[in-house]
Amino acid sequence: MMGGMTAKKITVSLDATTHALAELSARRDGLSMSAWISRTARREAVRLGVGPVRTADALAGALADEVELIAAEEDMRAAG
Numbered sequence: 001m002m003g004g005m006t007a008k009k010i011t012v013s014l015d016a017t018t019h020a021l022a023e024l025s026a027r028r029d030g031l032s033m034s035a036w037i038s039r040t041a042r043r044e045a046v047r048l049g050v051g052p053v054r055t056a057d058a059l060a061g062a063l064a065d066e067v068e069l070i071a072a073e074e075d076m077r078a079a080g
Helices: 016-029 033-048 055-079
Strands: none
Touching (some): 016 033
């Protein structure tokens, strides 16, 4: 769960190449696949202007992503 938002569990099918790219990207960013896909889907939806996005919600999501990224980078540095 990111940014205090309620997570909805779903099943997603990805072709092998997309899965490999997502897995590598999530690992690079220090995120779980679930967190990476959620963040990426939200960013893409906002970029495309899909649906009503309240500015406060978008800002809270972006800040939560940034906090999560900073924590992941600190964990990776600590691990050596």
